[in-house]
Amino acid sequence: MSTQEASITPARRQVIAAAGAVACGAALAGCGGGESAAAAVPPGIKGKVVARTADVPVGGGKVIAKWKIVITQPSPGVFRAFSASCPHRGCAVGRVGDGVIRCPCHGSEFAADSGKCLKGPAEAPLVRYALRVEGDGIVMV
Numbered sequence: 545m546s547t548q549e550a551s552i553t554p555a556r557r558q559v560i561a562a563a564g565a566v567a568c569g570a571a572l573a574g575c576g577g578g579e580s581a582a583a584a585v586p587p588g589i590k591g592k593v594v595a596r597t598a599d600v601p602v603g604g605g606k607v608i609a610k611w612k613i614v615i616t617q618p619s620p621g622v623f624r625a626f627s628a629s630c631p632h633r634g635c636a637v638g639r640v641g642d643g644v645i646r647c648p649c650h651g652s653e654f655a656a657d658s659g660k661c662l663k664g665p666a667e668a669p670l671v672r673y674a675l676r677v678e679g680d681g682i683v684m685v
């Protein structure tokens with residue numbers, strides 16, 4: 545054992561080890577990006593009613609496979625639309641619940657209010673689309 549190693553007390557070693565574990569955890573989590581700005585909707589769905597507000601639960605969401613989008617309602621009356629294509633390897637995101645959009649392929653998670661990546665391996669947020677609520681319809685704009 546070197547002089548320098550001997551001078552590190554067990555308590556200090558634990559602190560250093562814990563800091564290393566946190567740093568490794570952050571690196572493994574991926575998720576380098578923040579939330580995305582609203583992007584242009586894919587051709588063919590602009591102006592279309594893609595869902596009814598009643599179909600999108602508060603705190604949850606609805607994946608619409610036909611349009612490859614996911615609509616969420618993070619708080620009552622607030623709706624968001626995102627691409628359902630996971631930025632990791634392109635799987636369609638699956639479940640939405642407790643304010644989180646989850647990808648079934650490798651476990652990435654995204655915030656249902658912003659699309660921000662919460663857990664990797666994805667390193668970027670979901671692409672966000674603009675929408676408008678007309679009556680009980682959710683319209684892509």
Ligand code: FES
Pocket residue numbers: 630631632633634635647648649650651652664665666
């Ligand atoms: S494709 Fe979604 S986590 Fe890998």
